[in-house]
Amino acid sequence: MAADQKTEKGTISIHTENIFPIIKKWLYSDHEIFLRELVSNAVDAIHKLQHVNVIESLKISDEYAIDIHVDKDAGTLTVKDNGIGMNAEEIRKYINQIAFSSAEEFVQKFKDLEDKNQIIGHFGLGFYSSFMVADQVEIRSLSYRSNAIGAHWRCDGTTTYTLEECAKSDRGTEVVLHLNADSKEFLEPARLQDILKKYCNFLPVAIRLDGEVVNDRNPLWTRAASEIKEEEYVEFYRKLYPFSDDPLFWIHLNIDFPFHLKGILYFPRISTEFDISKSHIKLFCNQVFVSDNCPELIPEFLTPLQGCLDAPDLPLNVSRSYLQNEPQVRKIREVISGRVASKIVDLAKKDREAFGKVWDDIHTFVKYGMMRDDKFSDKVKDQVLFRTSAEMKYTTLPEYLERNKERHEKKVFYANDEAAQATYLKLFKSQGLEALILDALIDSHFIQFLEMKNQGVSFERVDADVTQNLIEHDQAGKIVEGADQKTADEKIKEAFSELLGEKKGMSVRVESLKDSSVPAMLLLAEHSRRFKEMTRMMGREMGDALDEFTLLVNFTNPVVKKIRRMKDEGRTEDARLLAEQIHDLAMLTHKSFSKEQMEAFLERSNKILEMAGKE
Numbered sequence: 001m002a003a004d005q006k007t008e009k010g011t012i013s014i015h016t017e018n019i020f021p022i023i024k025k026w027l028y029s030d031h032e033i034f035l036r037e038l039v040s041n042a043v044d045a046i047h048k049l050q051h052v053n054v055i056e057s058l059k060i061s062d063e064y065a066i067d068i069h070v071d072k073d074a075g076t077l078t079v080k081d082n083g084i085g086m087n088a089e090e091i092r093k094y095i096n097q098i099a100f101s102s103a104e105e106f107v108q109k110f111k112d113l114e115d116k117n118q119i120i121g122h123f124g125l126g127f128y129s130s131f132m133v134a135d136q137v138e139i140r141s142l143s144y145r146s147n148a149i150g151a152h153w154r155c156d157g158t159t160t161y162t163l164e165e166c167a168k169s170d171r172g173t174e175v176v177l178h179l180n181a182d183s184k185e186f187l188e189p190a191r192l193q194d195i196l197k198k199y200c201n202f203l204p205v206a207i208r209l210d211g212e213v214v215n216d217r218n219p220l221w222t223r224a225a226s227e228i229k230e231e232e233y234v235e236f237y238r239k240l241y242p243f244s245d246d247p248l249f250w251i252h253l254n255i256d257f258p259f260h261l262k263g264i265l266y267f268p269r270i271s272t273e274f275d276i277s278k279s280h281i282k283l284f285c286n287q288v289f290v291s292d293n294c295p296e297l298i299p300e301f302l303t304p305l306q307g308c309l310d311a312p313d314l315p316l317n318v319s320r321s322y323l324q325n326e327p328q329v330r331k332i333r334e335v336i337s338g339r340v341a342s343k344i345v346d347l348a349k350k351d352r353e354a355f356g357k358v359w360d361d362i363h364t365f366v367k368y369g370m371m372r373d374d375k376f377s378d379k380v381k382d383q384v385l386f387r388t389s390a391e392m393k394y395t396t397l398p399e400y401l402e403r404n405k406e407r408h409e410k411k412v413f414y415a416n417d418e419a420a421q422a423t424y425l426k427l428f429k430s431q432g433l434e435a436l437i438l439d440a441l442i443d444s445h446f447i448q449f450l451e452m453k454n455q456g457v458s459f460e461r462v463d464a465d466v467t468q469n470l471i472e473h474d475q476a477g478k479i480v481e482g483a484d485q486k487t488a489d490e491k492i493k494e495a496f497s498e499l500l501g502e503k504k505g506m507s508v509r510v511e512s513l514k515d516s517s518v519p520a521m522l523l524l525a526e527h528s529r530r531f532k533e534m535t536r537m538m539g540r541e542m543g544d545a546l547d548e549f550t551l552l553v554n555f556t557n558p559v560v561k562k563i564r565r566m567k568d569e570g571r572t573e574d575a576r577l578l579a580e581q582i583h584d585l586a587m588l589t590h591k592s593f594s595k596e597q598m599e600a601f602l603e604r605s606n607k608i609l610e611m612a613g614k615e
């Protein structure tokens with residue numbers, strides 16, 4: 001067929017004359033995406049050719065590639081593919097009409113939008129985005145069809161274009177950008193390399209920058225999990241997050257129904273600097289990087305997760321508002337939450353000890369997730385680990401309840417500050433009792449949640465009361481002594497009340513503890529203490545947790561016995577000294593002293609030492 005040498009001049013049928021300056025201005029901060037768009041079009045063109053190659057039995061066996069080339073002297077950047085190509089008719093249709101009409105739609109739609117930033121980078125301008133960085137754009141293309149004639153399109157950023165035949169001998173499309181004065185940065189290979197790494201690193205077609213392949217065509221998530229080694233997952237993670245510690249574990253997703261979703265989700269080691277306010281998942285669409293700020297895609301409680309998701313059903317230029325309203329995104333969240341729950345159950349069942357090791361890093365978001373998501377909670381609830389004061393170090397709640405049902409049915413003892421509650425824990429240990437350690441910030445809420453979910457089970461901090469298991473059965477303190485018909489306990493109570501005088505919020509109780517080494521301890525009733533803690537957490541001041549407490553005096557302790565004897569013998573001041581000291585020691589485990597209290601405590605300690613020296 002003879003080539004028609006005539007040059008066609010035309011006007012692109014758009015109705016907004018000043019479309020170029022508007023777009024240039026609006027997209028200013030995201031100029032670099034033009035390269036992603038051009039490379040994506042090139043990949044699409046190659047995929048289309050691969051498709052027709054099969055359908056039309058063309059037997060093309062070329063190695064497909066996209067070549068990016070800069071010519072600094074000419075000030076041009078070229079993106080070239082060996083895909084399906086376009087003839088003049090197709091250029092008229094796809095470039096003049098489709099590409100430009102979507103650009104016009106963009107302007108019409110967002111002209112009146114208050115916050116222009118909202119749309120930057122989230123609207124698919126495709127080919128048209130090249131005008132953000134170029135004064136003039138050329139397309140040279142040769143269709144795959146036999147006897148095709150090369151087509152050369154040129155546009156200088158106005159609404160007119162030229163289209164003519166050209167002598168192009170190799171199939172495919174070449175887009176040449178004559179970069180504008182503000183965009184010379186895109187002539188720098190290092191800058192281009194960065195952009196390609198960011199958006200095109202995992203594209204399935206070889207991308208060559210000045211002859212060098214820059215991308216990994218088969219990222220790990222595209223391969224079958226069964227053939228991937230552990231080290232490969234870790235290595236891939238290091239590639240994605242070069243400065244992070246190795247991940248704890250990961251989940252490989254490969255879902256085909258009811259939607260397509262592939263990806264690898266990593267559980268990172270949580271460091272204190274970890275910014276959980278930002279999503280760290282990288283979203284891809286058919287291996288093209290889309291965004292790393294899509295918190296909508298994963299359940300809120302899984303925000304610390306890292307890794308990548310490839311969701312080909314979502315549009316490449318996905319917007320935040322789209323994600324927020326898209327039912328498919330909700331389904332993706334549900335699937336992820338379900339898969340994370342299954343992974344946790346698997347790990348817990350497979351190797352408890354190994355699971356214990358990662359538990360400290362993941363427990364916060366597992367607990368938070370349980371409180372936020374009932375389905376998640378139902379799946380993982382029996383695997384939640386608690387640190388315990390007992391030998392085995394970690395236990396689950398059902399195991400704890402089962403182990404202790406004879407001694408305290410449906411009651412869970414816990415400590416939330418091992419150092420402050422050391423006396424109580426020691427007492428528990430000496431009597432073979434077991435307490436859970438619930439010392440994370442989230443635990444006070446989690447305890448309420450567990451009580452709600454496990455009807456009849458109550459949690460009691462080790463200092464809330466003394467259980468019958470700690471009290472001596474044959475209690476000498478209950479024996480009535482002397483003419484006044486009072487028991488020994490009552491007499492000690494009277495003695496301590498008198499010696500200590502009125503103390504704000506204090507009541508004295510005497511019990512015979514099996515462990516005689518502790519003279520006294522403070523008890524804070526569970527419910528009123530929790531109430532005070534909660535109101536304080538909500539910012540409402542409800543006074544001190546110590547506004548109301550019981551001083552439990554231990555009848556079996558030798559010093560307590562001695563105090564009573566001293567008082568009977570008239571050594572009231574010496575007895576008071578010891579009683580005050582016992583009171584202060586019990587207090588110290590719950591709060592730090594003021595300067596005055598500390599001075600009084602130290603002065604008294606010295607007097608007691610002097611007294612001991614004399615006796």
Ligand SMILES: Nc1ncnc2c1ncn2[C@@H]1O[C@H](COP(=O)(O)OP(=O)(O)OP(=O)(O)O)[C@@H](O)[C@H]1O
Nearest residue numbers: 041042045085094095098099124125126127128173
């Ligand atoms: N390198 C290319 N080879 C063949 N056809 C191309 C090429 N680049 C663009 N096209 C054609 O031009 C059309 C318009 O491209 P454009 O990038 O503006 O929009 P799109 O790719 O359809 O959508 P998107 O907005 O998601 O990029 C494409 O659909 C395609 O048919």
